[in-house]
Amino acid sequence: MQFNPIMILQTFRITPFLLIVSILSYLIYSSDSIANSARIFKYKSASGTPTFSDIEPIGLHFQEIKVDCYACQRDSLINWHKAKLYLTEYSFTIEQAAKTNEIDPALVRAIIHAESHFNKHALSKQGAQGLMQLMPKTAKYLGVKNAFVAKQNIEGGTKHLAYLLKKYHGNIKLASAAYNAGESAVARFAGIPPFTETRVYVERVEILHKRYQLANKT
Structure with missing residues (x-):
């Protein structure tokens, strides 16, 4: 899963800060598959565009984005009474x-x-x-x-x-x-x-x- 921030900025005319917050929120908290793969990487594409991905880049300099406790987000939109449970993992x-x-x-x-x-x-x-x-x-x-x-x-x-x-x-x-x-x-x-x-x-x-x-x- 990869995102091109420049394209989104030009299309929706939002600030870089809001874009980064939105991307990280999506990658970290929106998908159930995140339970198995939620490592978020920031790197520059061949054209120099800042890119975020949940796949570790190969042969590129990258920065791993660190996140906080999953259930500690004060304004979390997750419905904790209905969120998916993980009954078989480990x-x-x-x-x-x-x-x-x-x-x-x-x-x-x-x-x-x-x-x-x-x-x-x-x-x-x-x-x-x-x-x-x-x-x-x-x-x-x-x-x-x-x-x-x-x-x-x-x-x-x-x-x-x-x-x-x-x-x-x-x-x-x-x-x-x-x-x-x-x-x-x-x-x-x-x-x-x-x-x-x-x-x-x-x-x-x-x-x-x-x-x-x-x-x-x-």
Whole structure:
């Protein structure tokens, strides 16, 4: 999938900034196939035109565009009650990791969905990596050598999630908030931090968790 910004600019007479925002929003959030391939690359075509693509350029200098947490967008247009669920991706690894850490696999799947939309290549602006968006220091502490390897990421992320659930006595909302904003933020505010990103994240994780639970029963 490739876009020619110059053609769109000339046709619709919009500013370059709005064009880039629109393109990235489309590539990152509009397609269900993004769960498997959502790496966005910026490069210049042979004519020198800035181009965006979800296919890594070969033989060209390119820049990979980093994105933020999938479920943290305050103004997201996604209907979280109806958005597509990913019921079969990484099933064995998720089930095994959840069983080992004694937590609900539906919650693990909800966190993956919220964090990366099941994109194992996801890389945030802050440096969080892979399916469960592990920060490098956290990944190292959890024994994860390569956070972009799905199995390692899920095992490490699930272990961390289990630790948070134990710390907050099974309170999923507080565990979700800490997963997103950090334990120190939850402690500082004595509950879910007032950050808009964190609050919508916790709400959407809860919605996804219930939906994945229900889907597993049918």
